[in-house]
Amino acid sequence: MSELPPLPVTFRPGRTRAVLLAVGVAVFAVITTIALLLETLSPGERVSFIFTAALFLGVLVLLSRPKVVADESGVTVVNLASSRTLEWAEIVQVNLRPGDPWVFLNLSDGTSLPAMGIQPGIAKQRAISDARTLRALAEAHGTGDPVT
Known part of the structure; x- marks a missing residue:
């Protein structure tokens, strides 16, 4: 290596992070939309759908950390x-x-x-x-x- 980068420098798996966050946001949006559009769901069921989607998004955000x-x-x-x-x-x-x-x-x-x-x-x-x-x-x- 001919020249060192100027400090500070941050290394992170950029593509992996982008995929994880994009998938997390997309799944959260889809599940939340389904929960809100299904008329047969009670308010508690809707909340559980959205909570599950948020939990899934949270795990993917943690994996992208x-x-x-x-x-x-x-x-x-x-x-x-x-x-x-x-x-x-x-x-x-x-x-x-x-x-x-x-x-x-x-x-x-x-x-x-x-x-x-x-x-x-x-x-x-x-x-x-x-x-x-x-x-x-x-x-x-x-x-x-x-x-x-």
Whole structure:
């Protein structure tokens, strides 16, 4: 990689996020419309239809949450239900091996942290490029070891 991107930089699975949010909004709209148009439904049944649609939308919004934000002080990893901020020196390796569902960060304390914001699902080449960029940033800003 010839040049590092300016910080801060955010990595997220853009296509996956767009699909999840579009499907969630579309399903919510369709189920809500059906609930309001069906005359045979009681008010309670209509509310349960709309509540179910909102619950489904909420799950898809949660699934679209992951991202990795790199700035001067370190990296913030936002996964489905958690968020963790790391200093650059804590990141030893950035790994995206064939078959991995997302990037894994090997940390100086001997643990590994999944970074779901970089995942090869729909856009494999983009995920590989993002993983390489994050690896280069970790090597430039911390004590990261290069990974083949």
